[in-house]
Amino acid sequence: xxxxxxxxxxxxxxxxxxxxxxxxxxxxxxxxxxxxxxxxxxxxxxxxxxxxxxxxxxxxxxxxxxxxxxxxxxxxxxxxxxxxxxxxxxxxxxxxxxxxxxxxxxxxxxxxxxxxxxxxxxxxxxxxxxxxxxxxxxxxxxxxxxxxxxxxxxxxxxxxxxxxxxxxxxxxxxxxxxxxxxxxxxxxxxxxxxxxxxxxxxxxxxxxxxxxxxxxxxxxxxxxxxxxxxxxxxxxxxxxxxxxxxxxxxxxxxxxxxxxxxxxxxxxxxxxxxxxxxxxxxxxxxxxxxxxxxxxxxxxxxxxxxxxxxxxxxxxxxxxxxxxxxxxxxxxxxxxxxxxxxxxxxxxxxxxxxxxxxxxxxxxxxxxxxxxxxxxxxxxxxxxxxxxxxxxxxxxxxxxxxxxxxxxxxxxxxxxxxxxxxxxxxxxxxxxxxxxxxxxxxxxxx
Numbered sequence: 001x002x003x004x005x006x007x008x009x010x011x012x013x014x015x016x017x018x019x020x021x022x023x024x025x026x027x028x029x030x031x032x033x034x035x036x037x038x039x040x041x042x043x044x045x046x047x048x049x050x051x052x053x054x055x056x057x058x059x060x061x062x063x064x065x066x067x068x069x070x071x072x073x074x075x076x077x078x079x080x081x082x083x084x085x086x087x088x089x090x091x092x093x094x095x096x097x098x099x100x101x102x103x104x105x106x107x108x109x110x111x112x113x114x115x116x117x118x119x120x121x122x123x124x125x126x127x128x129x130x131x132x133x134x135x136x137x138x139x140x141x142x143x144x145x146x147x148x149x150x151x152x153x154x155x156x157x158x159x160x161x162x163x164x165x166x167x168x169x170x171x172x173x174x175x176x177x178x179x180x181x182x183x184x185x186x187x188x189x190x191x192x193x194x195x196x197x198x199x200x201x202x203x204x205x206x207x208x209x210x211x212x213x214x215x216x217x218x219x220x221x222x223x224x225x226x227x228x229x230x231x232x233x234x235x236x237x238x239x240x241x242x243x244x245x246x247x248x249x250x251x252x253x254x255x256x257x258x259x260x261x262x263x264x265x266x267x268x269x270x271x272x273x274x275x276x277x278x279x280x281x282x283x284x285x286x287x288x289x290x291x292x293x294x295x296x297x298x299x300x301x302x303x304x305x306x307x308x309x310x311x312x313x314x315x316x317x318x319x320x321x322x323x324x325x326x327x328x329x330x331x332x333x334x335x336x337x338x339x340x341x342x343x344x345x346x347x348x349x350x351x352x353x354x355x356x357x358x359x360x361x362x363x364x365x366x367x368x369x370x371x372x373x374x375x376x377x378x379x380x381x382x383x384x385x386x387x388x389x390x391x392x393x394x395x396x397x398x399x400x401x402x403x404x405x406x407x408x409x410x411x412x413x414x415x416x417x418x419x420x421x422x423x424x425x426x427x428x429x430x431x432x433x434x435x436x437x438x439x440x441x442x443x444x445x446x
Contacts (some may be wrong), residue, residue, distance in 0.1 A: 099430025106427040133374060136367055140360075147356055154349060161342065168204075169335045173307055194245035195230050197305040201334060202231060205341030212348055219291035227291055230303075233344055236351045241344075242288045243301040243337075248275040252309040272309065273316045277323065284327030299328050301340070307333045400431040407431070 199215055207213050214232045221227065233241040254260070255268035280302060288300055302324065304310035310333040314320055324331050332340065400407045407424060414420060 096430060099426050103427030103430040106425070133371065136370075140364060140367060143356075143360055143363075147353070147360065151353060158342075158346070165335070165338065168338070169307065172334050190247035190249060191245075194247040194303070194305045197334070198231055198243060198245045198303055198337075201338050201341060205338060206345040207233075207341060207348075212344070219288075219294050221291055227286060227288065229288060229300075232294070233341075235344065235347065240294055241301060242294070243303055244283055245303040245305060246276070246279040246283065247305055248272060248279060249306060249309060251275060252306070252312065269312060269316055273313045273320065276304065276309075276313045277317070277320060280320075280324045280327055280329050280331070284324075284329050287328075289328075299330050301332050301337065302329045303337055304331065304333055307335060 195215070199209075202209070202213050202215075209215065212234050214234065215230065216228055217232055218226050218228050229242045230245045231243040233243060235241065251268045251272035255265045255272060260268075283300060283302055288294060304313075310331065314331075317323075321331055397405075399405060410424065
């Protein structure tokens with residue numbers, strides 16, 4: 001670079017610096033002028049605010065002086081009213097203590113009277129509710145006790161009767177010989193005797209005619225033919241058992257004679273067994289199970305009144321019993337028939353006990369349901385009593401307690417000039433007085 005160029009470069013730098021100085025100086029001068037104008041505006045605004053504050057201070061001093069004067073007057077009036085209020089409060093406290101004592105005494109008297117009458121009324125009502133229940137419980141206990149006592153007596157009686165059975169069998173065997181000899185002459189008489197013997201056994205077993213057995217009752221089959229079994233045993237659930245008596249004693253009596261030889265005796269016993277077998281065949285052909293009005297199983301009891309003759313026939317022909325069973329016949333003598341009849345009687349007793357037990361259970365269930373209903377009703381009575389007591393307490397609070405209660409409002413009306421002809425009880429007026437520290441609505445206006 002030449003010297004001339006350096007000179008021109010230096011001159012350009014100096015000229016740019018001078019121009020920059022001039023521009024900066026002009027901007028600073030304008031900024032100072034703007035700041036001075038803003039300061040002048042702020043000063044004017046501050047002077048205006050100072051004048052306003054001075055005016056407000058003067059007004060405040062004037063109001064303060066007036067307020068001090070009014071406050072002094074109010075303090076004097078408040079002191080006078082406070083003194084009067086203190087005197088009224090002392091008078092009210094004295095009256096309150098006196099009325100409180102009277103109200104407590106009256107409330108205690110009223111509560112005692114109400115409690116006494118309420119207790120008497122409750123006792124009467126509970127007695128009316130519990131007496132029927134007590135009577136039903138006594139009746140239920142008596143029924144249960146009588147049932148168990150009756151069952152125990154019947155069990156003892158059954159044991160005694162079973163002991164008497166052997167003695168009765170012995171007597172029957174002793175009588176069989178003489179009766180057989182007396183009845184061998186006429187077959188019709190033998191039939192009557194067999195029916196009489198059967199009915200006596202029915203009565204000895206404790207069965208009731210017409211209720212637990214029938215004799216000489218007629219039945220018809222589908223063809224209209226009439227049949228008349230000697231006896232029909234009635235069982236629970238309308239079931240029946242047919243008993244037919246068959247007597248064949250002529251050959252047996254001849255075999256028991258002492259003036260014949262063994263050959264003759266065997267021949268007569270064989271004829272006796274054959275006659276009994278013939279009776280089995282005839283009875284099996286009747287088929288009582290098909291008769292109308294007779295709910296009977298296929299088996300029929302064939303009763304042989306003479307025990308010895310029955311046992312001798314079975315001894316002579318061991319297959320006789322199976323033969324009869326094949327004809328749907330069960331051979332029975334006096335001893336095993338009596339046992340069967342006593343079993344039937346026991347079935348009826350058990351049925352009666354079952355019926356009684358069912359009736360006791362039904363009555364017990366009904367009694368329990370009644371007792372549950374009674375407890376529920378008793379609970380409802382308690383709930384109603386609690387609601388009634390709560391409602392009574394609420395009514396008392398509204399009447400004579402709490403701010404704005406009715407008694408207090410009524411007394412305030414009387415204080416305002418109302419002239420009633422009657423006065424409220426002192427106890428209620430005392431209860432309506434406000435407590436210490438109550439709200440402004442509880443304090444009487446001066």
